[in-house]
Amino acid sequence: MADLRVAVDVGGTFTDICVFDESTQKMRVTKVPSTPDNPMEAVLNGVKRANIDLSQVELFSHGTTVATNALITRRFPKSAMVTTKGFRDVIEIRDGTKDDLWDAYSDVSGPYIRRRDRFEVTERVDYAGNIVTELDEDEARKLGRLLKKRGATTIAVCFINSYANSANEIRMREILTEELPEASISTSAEVLPEIFEHNRFNTTVANAVLGPLVSGYVEQLDSSLTDDGYAGELLLLHSGGGSMTSEMVKKFPVRLAASGIAAGAIAAQHVAEQCGYDNAVGLDMGGTSTDISLIADGELRETNEWEVEYGHPIVFPSIEVLTIGAGGGSLAHIDIAGSLRNGPQSAGADPGPVCYRRGGEEPTNTDANLWLNRLGTDLADGEMTLDRNSSQAAIKEKIAEPLGLDVDTAAESIVKVANANMADAVRLVSIRRGLDPRDFALIAFGGAGALHGADVARELNIPSVIVPPSPGVTSALGCLLVDIQHDLSQMFTGVADSADAESVEQHFRELELEGRDRLRHEKVPDEDAVFERGISMRYHGQWRSLQVKMGSGPNALREAVQLFHEEHEKQYAFRQDDTPVEIYQLHLKALGRTPKPTFKPTPVSSKDPGEPIEVRDVYFDGQWHSTPVYQRENLPSGAAFIGPAILNQIDSTTVIPPNSSAVIDEWFNIRIALNSEADEPALASASEKTTQNGL
């Protein structure tokens, strides 16, 4: 019986292998070092190390950074772009803007295909889709021969207005296929049938340059797994929070460009749902950065704006994740005007924080946490010992003395600035959407998330923090939780009130046909296929559109318009019922449901956490508190704590600060409840008393 589900998440440092056994409903996790030069090595190593019998695996899903890394390092095969005469430079001119508005020496990187490899042909389609100039076939064929002579292995065909009529692009592809049968060819109207040439062209170009490499990787991995006995489809996680099979990756490799990013957010969504929260913030804090995701009404936010490097947009629905430069290794420093700053520079893994004693000299968040005793000196079950004295010396010299503070206050100041920066980032993603974080739960994970989670939540007036069972490998879990998913879209412009509902319906049905086609191609049985419609609309005259869900049937459009007004008011604080609403784009998610792990709750056994492994003085709010430390793996479900307390585990440390309480729930999540600030004084003394009594 194939009852194992395997998820492999490749990160910068570690590759996590997550195995869920359906028969026991237990999950186990293995970590192996990543092998950036050949990522597949770590994947196969991990499978071996985790002792996985591939013939027993029902589903193997994989989040990979292969595509992202290729875009960063720009190791591309010999590529070419073919475009409409006069538009060879669209991907180089871009929209002209700079990321760094003020630094005249900081430039936007060059396009993915150099100018010498971009070619023009005579053809033209107008805005309405009329062919104004037929494709010059002689020219096209001559160009095909030239590209062959130049050794192009992958070609992007990007014609102006092809979203309105792709006939010329398709003909160009046919000619190129005849002249270069071995080359892979991406056409812009197929990759992204949307208006705006730079976004469509660049997405297509990214698809082209990734093609051979990414499909090669996926094919190789696929065949290795098959050779070792895996009988199912290899599922690759893509940016939209779904997966696709290796077969579709060959056609749309660019969809893997944000493969890894979505996993953590999906895991956070799962944890929130498990704990009964519709609204939650995911705080995934690692060594150098923090990924923030937002779950509202049970759903992750999506965005179409995504890029590996500024100026080179890859336009597909992506789970919205805000990454900021705040991690355990972020450096604290005093700036030129004498103000305390934290990050975004980071000590990284090498040299790492001062306490690693590998040559780091600037104090980091880790050093501050260590000095405050929130973090213990033993890391990863004693595999590494941290040097608290060197942290102290660095904080003293670099922060405390220049500011005229004692070391304790300085260390706490470092942590507070980091927390405030993270809180500001959360505010940016949440409050700007008109959402009140007080209704939210904060899901803290990643290596350092649980150290800071409670403080960040307090900064945001969020009352509840959840720390999942294995915070350091939570992302891998995300890979197990997704369906096969294709995000399709089509331009549709018209005023909603006068739009022909039947025509809208017809367009959706066409998208559904395409979606069903793709799913069948991926061997998804029809009964597992689900389609979700969405529609982008805007007030007449507005520039941005807002996507809302849409049903089917005669009233669907009218209901969607109502939803649009409501959503506009919710997100932007105003609605204009008298202004005509324009339809801009139709969206379809074609989902192929895949089996998910079912987690079994463990009945609450005892409130007693047992004996702490140690009691140490930990610094909170300007004073040292005697604080019990527990080993998390030993705790029963139901174990309850009054802060302060520290829970240690192999991949993370959870801080339960004063004025809060916590309980281990039936899923082995830690649920921290923060008392409101108004209650603080009374509860503070109470908590001290209880702590002293050992609960």
Next chain:
Amino acid sequence: MTTTTEQSTSTLDPVTFEVLKNAFATSVDLMSEQILRTCYSFVIYSRDFSSALCDRYGNTVMQGSADIAVHVGTLHFQCKAVMEEFGDDINPGDVFLINDPYRGGTHFNDVSFIRPIFADDEIIGFAQNKGHWADIGGSVPGSFDVSASEHFGEGLRITPLRVWHKGRFLHDVAQLLVSNTRAPDQALGDLNAQAEATAVCEREVLRLVDKYSKDTVLDAMQETQDYVCRTVLAGLGDLPKGEWETVDFLDGDPAKGEGLAPIRVKLTLDGTGIHYDLTGSAEAVSTFLNSGYGTTFSAIYAGTKTFFPEVPLNSGFYQAVTAEIGEEGTVVNAGWPHAVTGFCSGPYEKVMNAIFELWSHIMPERAMACAFNLEYLLVGGHDARSESSPYFMWYDWMAGGWGGRSTKDGSSATSPVFGTGLAVQPVEGQERLTPVVTTQHSINIDSGGPGRFRGGCGVNKGGILTDATGAVMSYCCDRGRSTTWGINGGLPSIPHGVWLNPSSENPRYLGATFSNVAISPGDTFERPSAGGGGFGDPLERTTAEVLEDVIDGYVSIDRAAKDYGVVIREIDAELDEYEIDEAATGQERDRIRSARASWLEADPTEVARRYRDGEITVHDVIRQYGVVLDWGTGELLEKSTGQFRDSMRARSAAHWS
């Protein structure tokens, strides 16, 4: 706690200060986020807007991190104008509008919304959002009337005006405003969107008051400004003291005949701050290419900020950077009622580029030659593609090249220095909305000013008018004569200017500023944006770099020889195969080196004749001879040539070995 005095001593602990400073930035960025998603003006959508939190005195505490440069240093003037006008009569729930360039504003299209923030019945600050409306009335669509010499026909001047009173929307006032624009619905949409954006900032600041107390927030507002001032002054510590000066030019004043109009900038570093002096600049010109005091200060701040990229923008910066801009009546301090709408293509970028040049002496590691000039082409008329023939506006601006730098080439096809976040529009969007079809949008070969590090490349954009009636075309640019210059021995790029029907038998050169030229369906038009000026002697550019540029088509084989003295032979262009003739290159470089100083002395009438006879090109005329012509007729512009040659002798020839 007492109220803060001007020289506030820091009463805040470091954490509270850092947290509040960052929170102010967030409160402002939230405003920007909101407006970007709700605006109606495509100009705002293209990021021509800014947001600020001002303190209770009207000083700017924090400006948006992604704001357009051109608004920098004008928001506090506008806030103070509202305070002066309304005095004690400012209430919770009020929202004020202002666009008055004679009270520190930019131009009429830039409409500021200012909302007082109250805590305990006391004003603690103001939230402000300023955005560029696509049209604000006046005689020309888009409200850019190049021929205006006074403001009356340019558009609606909004002196400080109340549009919400104690939370009540003053419908009649708003109607008066929007009814004076060409697209009242759009204007009303932006009016709502901008007012709502300021409420987002207010909400955030009040949250901070709740959490940290009113007094702490007030202290932090002052301390954030002091912090910036300290940062700038500390940054001056290691820099030399002294005086540096330069002059840049507008193309001229049509009322005074040909001759470039000077803008003089002197910089003094004396250890107490950064001081500029603009006295001696030209009298106000008879076109709309003048600058009011607000935008001149803005140019000064934005130019300086380029050399202090990390420093947040607020009134603390304006304390450290001072300027004497001279009496009213000049191009840099035009005063009422001179037309100033074109300041952005006029004095603004001249002041910025002059400042770039001055600081290039002081911080050679951040040196940069001149960038292309901001330009707008407007085609307005009736769209005959639909029966109702609605009014359309094809309102187009281009990216261009920035100057060469001390370690690398200039940035190609980049937004203007006036606002590096200002996005050029997608052609496919324009074609849907207007009957103008773009025939090309591509990088312009040989547009980068030659240099050891060449200027970035400019862009060429061509269009054809299809189904339209009553169409007219206007252009707001400059540097058709005062061509984008190089420094440290680098050479100029190419002049700006629009050609009508360039491939026909009767091509017409319309120049770098003009308005209301009638055009008909089938007419084509084309214009380049300049590249950046070159940095350093082009004869010192490596032959390998020149060859790479030839392969990519940034530089032609012809100009590789003429501008760089690099002789390249084509073997098989289709396969990128070329070879450098090293011997010929050595000879050519020697020849240029010995002759080029004399080219700048060559008889300009003879140069003009050779241009008219097709013997030499505009590239030769400008780069080799430093001669300025009417590029359409080939007529010599003698006075301009003299001025331009002086500039080229100082910026280029003086650095040649």
